[in-house]
Amino acid sequence: MTLAxxxxxxxxVGVVLAxxxxxxxxxxxxxxxxxxxxxPIETALYRIAGVDPAREQRWSAYAxxxxxFNAAGFVFLYGVLRLQDVLPLNPAGMAAVxxxxxxxxxxxxxxxxxxxxxxxxxxLSHFSQMVGLTVQNFLSTATGIALAIAFARxxxxxxxxxxxxxxxxxTRSTLYLLLPxxxxxxxxxxxxxxxxxxxxxxxxxxxxxxxxxxxxxxVASQVAIKMLGSNGGGFFNVNAxxxxxxxxxxxxxxxxxxxxxxxxxxxxxxxxxxxxRAQGRALLAAMVIMLVVGLGxxxxxxxxxxxxxxxAGLDSPANWEGKETRFGIAxxxxxxxxxxxxxxxxxxxxxxxxxxLGGLVPLFNMEIGExxxxxxxxxxxxxxxxxxIAVFVAGLMVGRTPEYLGKKIGGTEVKLTMLAVLVSxxxxxxxxxxxxxxxxxxxxxxxxxxxxxxELLYAYxxxxxxxxxxxxxxxxNVPFFNTTLGLTMLLGRFALIVPMMAVIGRLAMxxxxxxxxxxxxxxxxxxxxxxxxxxxxxxxxxxFPALALGPIVEHFAMQAGGLF
Amino acid sequence: xxxxxxxxxxxxAVFVALFGVAYPYAITxxxxxxxxxxxxxxxxxxxxxxxxxSLIGQSFAEDKYFWPRPSATMGADPADPAKSVSAPYNxxxxxxxxxxxxxxxxxxxxxxxxxxxxxxxxxxxxSVPTELATASASGLDPHISPKAAVYxxxxxxxxxxxxxNSVRTLIDRQTEGGFLGLVGEPRVNVLVLNLxxxxxxxxxxxxxxxxx
Numbered sequence: 001m002t003l004a005x006x007x008x009x010x011x012x013v014g015v016v017l018a019x020x021x022x023x024x025x026x027x028x029x030x031x032x033x034x035x036x037x038x039x040p041i042e043t044a045l046y047r048i049a050g051v052d053p054a055r056e057q058r059w060s061a062y063a064x065x066x067x068x069f070n071a072a073g074f075v076f077l078y079g080v081l082r083l084q085d086v087l088p089l090n091p092a093g094m095a096a097v098x099x100x101x102x103x104x105x106x107x108x109x110x111x112x113x114x115x116x117x118x119x120x121x122x123x124l125s126h127f128s129q130m131v132g133l134t135v136q137n138f139l140s141t142a143t144g145i146a147l148a149i150a151f152a153r154x155x156x157x158x159x160x161x162x163x164x165x166x167x168x169x170x171t172r173s174t175l176y177l178l179l180p181x182x183x184x185x186x187x188x189x190x191x192x193x194x195x196x197x198x199x200x201x202x203x204x205x206x207x208x209x210x211x212x213x214x215x216x217x218x219v220a221s222q223v224a225i226k227m228l229g230s231n232g233g234g235f236f237n238v239n240a241x242x243x244x245x246x247x248x249x250x251x252x253x254x255x256x257x258x259x260x261x262x263x264x265x266x267x268x269x270x271x272x273x274x275x276x277r278a279q280g281r282a283l284l285a286a287m288v289i290m291l292v293v294g295l296g297x298x299x300x301x302x303x304x305x306x307x308x309x310x311x312a313g314l315d316s317p318a319n320w321e322g323k324e325t326r327f328g329i330a331x332x333x334x335x336x337x338x339x340x341x342x343x344x345x346x347x348x349x350x351x352x353x354x355x356x357l358g359g360l361v362p363l364f365n366m367e368i369g370e371x372x373x374x375x376x377x378x379x380x381x382x383x384x385x386x387x388x389i390a391v392f393v394a395g396l397m398v399g400r401t402p403e404y405l406g407k408k409i410g411g412t413e414v415k416l417t418m419l420a421v422l423v424s425x426x427x428x429x430x431x432x433x434x435x436x437x438x439x440x441x442x443x444x445x446x447x448x449x450x451x452x453x454x455e456l457l458y459a460y461x462x463x464x465x466x467x468x469x470x471x472x473x474x475x476x477n478v479p480f481f482n483t484t485l486g487l488t489m490l491l492g493r494f495a496l497i498v499p500m501m502a503v504i505g506r507l508a509m510x511x512x513x514x515x516x517x518x519x520x521x522x523x524x525x526x527x528x529x530x531x532x533x534x535x536x537x538x539x540x541x542x543x544f545p546a547l548a549l550g551p552i553v554e555h556f557a558m559q560a561g562g563l564f
Numbered sequence: 565x566x567x568x569x570x571x572x573x574x575x576x577a578v579f580v581a582l583f584g585v586a587y588p589y590a591i592t593x594x595x596x597x598x599x600x601x602x603x604x605x606x607x608x609x610x611x612x613x614x615x616x617x618s619l620i621g622q623s624f625a626e627d628k629y630f631w632p633r634p635s636a637t638m639g640a641d642p643a644d645p646a647k648s649v650s651a652p653y654n655x656x657x658x659x660x661x662x663x664x665x666x667x668x669x670x671x672x673x674x675x676x677x678x679x680x681x682x683x684x685x686x687x688x689x690x691s692v693p694t695e696l697a698t699a700s701a702s703g704l705d706p707h708i709s710p711k712a713a714v715y716x717x718x719x720x721x722x723x724x725x726x727x728x729n730s731v732r733t734l735i736d737r738q739t740e741g742g743f744l745g746l747v748g749e750p751r752v753n754v755l756v757l758n759l760x761x762x763x764x765x766x767x768x769x770x771x772x773x774x775x776x
Contacts, residue, residue: 131584198592238703324705446663
């Protein structure tokens with residue numbers, strides 16, 4: 001560990017925090033309709049769609065609109081992937097994507113997971129990348145933001161039957177937020193060295209006379225939204241470790257910012273919408289504390305590295321396997337924590353080659369539901385679900401009806417919230433266990449021993465949390481994994497959202513109760529501590545046995561020099 | 565039902581046109597006009613021929629060139645295209661090794677790589693720099709650390725009949741530092757360094773050359 005490394009960590013966290021207030025204020029204005037510089041386009045869109053922007057929806061109509069929109073996106077993307085061999089913009093002559101892989105990839109991008117069973121430059125045409133994946137990068141992100149904004153309205157409103165209009169929320173978040181940011185970021189990324197063209201692989205003759213084909217394509221336009229929207233699906237197989245997908249330390253810093261920027265700023269938007277900015281700051285504080293702890297553990301673990309390296313004749317135990325020289329240990333550790341704190345899932349180093357504890361941090365981040373700033377929108381609604389549980393726990397302790405932001409939290413709300421919180425762990429652990437006993441499934445593992453189990457656990461944790469990062473040694477492109485991971489992603493997204501929408505609807509209907517002396521304060525250190533405690537205990541209790549079988553036992557094996 | 569289908573389908577169609585077509589084409593148009601070099605992959609040409617990209621690593625095995633880190637990329641077996649075989653620095657199929665820290669296979673591979681780099685640095689009694697003998701994440705890492713370059717300086721100097729000091733000076737000149745020691749790690753671009761070497765002392769095969 002070096003001072004420069006710690007400073008890089010501080011810098012990465014600093015740039016994210018620096019934009020929370022301005023971006024949060026801007027988003028507030030976008031969603032209450034005060035930003036309207038594209039009003040003619042917006043109005044035209046509503047006319048084509050037959051949507052009356054002034055007409056709001058009840059929670060059920062909002063949820064059905066969201067489901068219909070995502071279902072249409074799924075069918076379209078599946079079709080593009082299946083037909084890419086006859087569609088244009090296929091200079092490398094890629095074949096049609098197989099049915100199971102197309103199902104997995106379409107689910108993956110519609111759910112904002114962006115798990116890569118596909119290989120990017122080895123599987124997909126430029127048309128599939130642009131018209132298929134890039135479009136869903138925008139739309140799945142917009143869906144997440146819309147849901148978070150609806151949740152905020154649930155708390156902000158009193159005795160309201162409606163929670164906004166899904167079509168309006170999606171349109172406004174894409175037009176006023178995602179598109180302008182993506183355009184600026186894509187051009188900056190090109191300036192930093194990222195390719196943006198429609199060519200096939202370039203043939204080069206190396207200095208030693210060998211031939212090297214170099215794949216490229218419209219990389220920057222996809223990467224910009226991939227990072228801003230916590231999508232994470234790479235243009236290339238190795239994602240942001242590829243020098244074309246992350247050419248310099250500066251492009252690395254910009255992309256790190258983009259992973260967390262919108263998610264972090266949404267806490268400020270939430271605070272403004274519910275009329276108490278301190279409430280948004282309290283949520284952000286809890287997130288940042290957990291983020292910084294994860295960064296410290298990860299950087300320490302990767303620097304302390306692998307004692308076996310020195311014994312084998314290397315000059316330092318630092319874990320350089322699967323890391324790029326231009327990023328080094330610190331920036332690889334930062335990225336692994338940021339990408340799993342959010343539901344981004346991009347990687348700039350191979351998580352499969354991380355030390356056991358360095359790999360435990362991303363696993364844990366995903367398993368607690370990616371609420372450490374989290375995916376765009378999904379992080380905010382995720383931590384609000386935990387906040388409901390936390391006030392419920394506090395209410396049990398002091399013997400009063402729990403309240404949060406002036407809303408009484410009743411039995412039905414808590415039951416629905418628990419349903420939403422439990423569905424992801426259930427899907428993750430069930431399918432991990434199934435994969436362990438499914439005939440032939442273990443043949444896909446790249447590593448033996450506890451690390452092999454970690455590969456499975458990581459895959460299903462990533463799918464259930466809609467993250468998309470991988471212990472990439474797992475050969476996931478087989479029908480069993482494509483199907484079960486696809487189902488896990490669907491459950492982790494939509495089976496969580498539907499009960500949550502019901503909670504939102506009930507909150508919006510409820511009256512506001514005035515704060516009294518007996519109201520448990522939901523700002524300040526006590527609340528932040530309680531919230532973190534609930535998150536860690538729920539995540540820890542659910543996943544500790546599985547983690548003990550994977551990274552924890554592997555850590556002790558590595559210290560003892562055990563190999564598998 | 566139609567009340568849901570119409571907005572879902574029509575908005576999807578408009579967004580596909582906007583984000584899937586107009587957006588990437590607009591970015592490509594601007595990038596090709598303003599930043600053609602970067603937008604086309606930062607290619608390096610020599611005598612009108614593309615010899616690589618300054619961002620993408622390539623294989624070097626001759627003694628007169630600096631060697632890059634091991635690459636775990638695979639390629640189709642020329643004998644049987646259905647099978648994959650090791651194909652280092654295959655820039656159409658990026659990949660890391662994905663070997664975990666307790667994998668026997670990792671330590672088996674390290675043994676061979678450590679021997680390879682040690683043999684390429686016969687005067688060096690010290691251990692091999694860790695980052696030099698470990699495989700990168702992409703399999704296309706264009707850089708090595710300055711330490712890893714210095715480790716190989718004696719071999720390169722001998723193969724070219726240059727004083728070792730002038731090779732070390734060249735490494736110093738080619739080292740890109742972290743900005744204010746903050747953003748990025750100190751590193752040397754192997755292809756750019758080897759091109760500079762060729763410019764300094766034309767690459768005539770020397771008797772010491774042992775291609776691997």
